[in-house]
Amino acid sequence: MKTVLGVLTAVLLAAAVLFAAVTKDLGRADECIRLHVIANSDSDADREVKLKVRDAILACARESFTASDRDEAEAELMSLGGEFLSAAENTLSQNGMDYGAELYLGEFDFPDRVYGRKLYPAGKYKALRVVLGSGEGHNWWCVMFPPLCLVETEDEPAEFNDDGTLKFKSYIWDFIREVFGL
Numbered sequence: 001m002k003t004v005l006g007v008l009t010a011v012l013l014a015a016a017v018l019f020a021a022v023t024k025d026l027g028r029a030d031e032c033i034r035l036h037v038i039a040n041s042d043s044d045a046d047r048e049v050k051l052k053v054r055d056a057i058l059a060c061a062r063e064s065f066t067a068s069d070r071d072e073a074e075a076e077l078m079s080l081g082g083e084f085l086s087a088a089e090n091t092l093s094q095n096g097m098d099y100g101a102e103l104y105l106g107e108f109d110f111p112d113r114v115y116g117r118k119l120y121p122a123g124k125y126k127a128l129r130v131v132l133g134s135g136e137g138h139n140w141w142c143v144m145f146p147p148l149c150l151v152e153t154e155d156e157p158a159e160f161n162d163d164g165t166l167k168f169k170s171y172i173w174d175f176i177r178e179v180f181g182l
Contacts, residue, residue, distance in 0.1 A: 032120070033073050034127040035061075035144040036108065039137025040099055046137050049095045053132060054140055056087040062150050070126075073145035077105055077128050088130055099133030115143050 035057065039050035060083050067073035077084075081103055088101035107124045114120075120143070128144065142149030176182065 029125045032143050033145040034125050034141050036127045036129045036141040038131050038135045038139040040133030041137045053088045053091045056091045057084050060087050102131045104129040
């Protein structure tokens with residue numbers, strides 16, 4: 001039992017140190033622009049197509065988005081809006097959805113969120129908001145500038161959770177769950 005408590009204490013301490021390291025850097029609202037995709041509803045089909053729309057928009061952005069500062073990023077988003085809207089509308093149509101999409105570039109409220117290695121505190125952030133249909137479902141967001149959600153490796157694209165955070169695999173946590181049946 002002492003061994004189990006020792007391992008759990010070590011894991012909790014390591015997690016606390018890791019959290020402190022990740023949240024040491026604060027993202028600032030005046031430095032970034034977010035991408036915010038809101039599903040039509042919370043049905044499985046609407047949530048699934050929301051992620052497909054996200055992927056289509058990110059694919060367009062990876063090809064065309066080259067901004068080096070926030071003002072340039074905002075201007076590029078304005079000029080690429082038609083492409084993003086077409087990507088969203090085509091994805092909805094290809095997936096049999098009978099509703100459209102609307103794009104807005106403005107300031108919107110967001111909650112606290114750790115993204116990448118930065119904590120983005122709650123507040124108003126500039127965002128490209130993509131509303132699918134009635135926009136009454138769960139949302140997905142990421143930081144579009146600096147281009148944190150456009151990051152991918154040569155082998156495979158970055159994977160994201162529904163809330164916009166990068167998806168990570170923890171072999172340590174998998175091991176602990178397996179050993180302790182969690």
